[in-house]
Amino acid sequence: MERPGGKGQSVDLLVEAFRKGKPGAFEAIVRAHQDRVYSFCARMLSDREDALDAAQEVFLSAWRNLAGFRGEAALSTWLLRIAANRCLNRIRRRKSLSEREAPWPESPGEEGEGIIFQPAADETERPDRLAETCEMGEILTEALSRLDPGSRWMVLLSDVEGFSYEEIATLAEVPVGTVKSRLHRARMAMRRLLSPVA
């Protein structure tokens, strides 16, 4: 599994080539990162077209701002930060347009915390039933989509992309302690969702 910064050296070379105006440099950057960015967007947005649009926006924003990229983090980390912001903006816009993804009313959960995932609307869509026909990846993706978007992107960045607590706290502009507690609740929710198949 490729971690952020794992290809830092080669990416840095690509960024340098792009800054020098070498033809094809930006295309190489897109090719190197499009799967990761698109996957993140698709899991965040649960919609292929939305994910395509968001990924396109991410790379276009990167093309505009690569000159100011200082290399303090790996290019993949930088791109995923942009992707997280874009996806959250889209989710907020989507929420404002319709209340389909309105947060569930706060109520004490199993562990005295608010519900941070959306229960399946239909019993047949529960992950344990889906496990009979779906691959594990699809089950995980489905379980992720049941999480609240505010927690989903933290799980994706932390457990899928390998971001640290501090990186996520910086990106979310919240204290590290908040990131820890929200991640813990989201993971426990994932555990409950996946317990029949995990």
Place this chain on the structure above:
Amino acid sequence: MDTMDCTQARNLLSEYQDGALDAEAVAALTAHLRGCGECAGSADSLLTVREQLRSLPHDPAPPELLARVLAAVEAEDRDARAGSTAGGADATRPFLSRFRFPLEAAAAVLLFASVYWYQRTSTPPVRPPSAPTARAPEATPPVDIPPEASSSTANVTPPAIRLPRGNPKTAKKEEAPAAAKPRAWTAADLPSVPAILASTNSERIVPVAPGPGPTIYPGRPGAPAYGERGSADAEGGADSRLSRSFAPPPSRLLRPLPYGRDIVVDVKPESREGVEERIAGAALRLGGIFERFDRGPGEAIPGAPGTVRVILPEAAAARFLEEMGRIGSIPPEGTPASTDLPAGPRPGTVAYAVHIRVR
């Protein structure tokens, strides 16, 4: 020894698996997990979920993503290049919207300043002639109005006069030569004034053809009279063209008056009778016209104040003031400084209201 309950232990599972707990918390949690099967099961299942998430593969991006990104970048690059050449995005903007605010403001200020400067320079204020007391008395002998002339306005017979005509800007330069080429002017040559209906306190006196009289505008022998063009000028001589080729047209808005528009004459009560007629006679002799009398409220009362309105050639203004000084005394406030009226009589003429005060 287990010092932790299940709730505390489960709340620390994530950080424990992330390696974010300190040694003391790790020891306490490990001791609890060793003795609590349920919490140990939760820890195992949580670890499994996290390992599965960590091994979640990246979905391959659709092929159209790369094409769309490259197309969008190319379009934006093309727009940026177009914007940096040929005026950039301004080239496609409407004409007026291309101007930035500072440029517009500068242009507006420059335009205003240009128009203001042009307006100011196109009508230089008429400098009043030298003060009446400073004029050479020998140039124009004093004109005394015969007593019989002041008895009735119908008997006023204006002397021969020469009415200056032509461009008022050249009046001062051209007024002197009148003596060499005398020309008699009649009322028909006077500037037209609006007809005013005769009333109990106003009347209009139209001058008749004057007889021989004093020359008002003595000047250089051989030079053309005021308002008349000399031979070179009439023939389109070079001097005239040079002096006028760049002259702006006279302003239609401002009319110069050498002494303001009001003149106050103080007269003694015993001299009050017939003052209007004397003023009218003086105006007629100087080539002007006597427009009307405005007597004061006590019209029937001898010695009441009154006003006489006259229109004169511009060059005769100083002489007229001199005449007024003979009729009565002019207080300091009676001769205001020259002014440019926003409206007034025809160019080359001045109009005054002579206020008669009894002192």
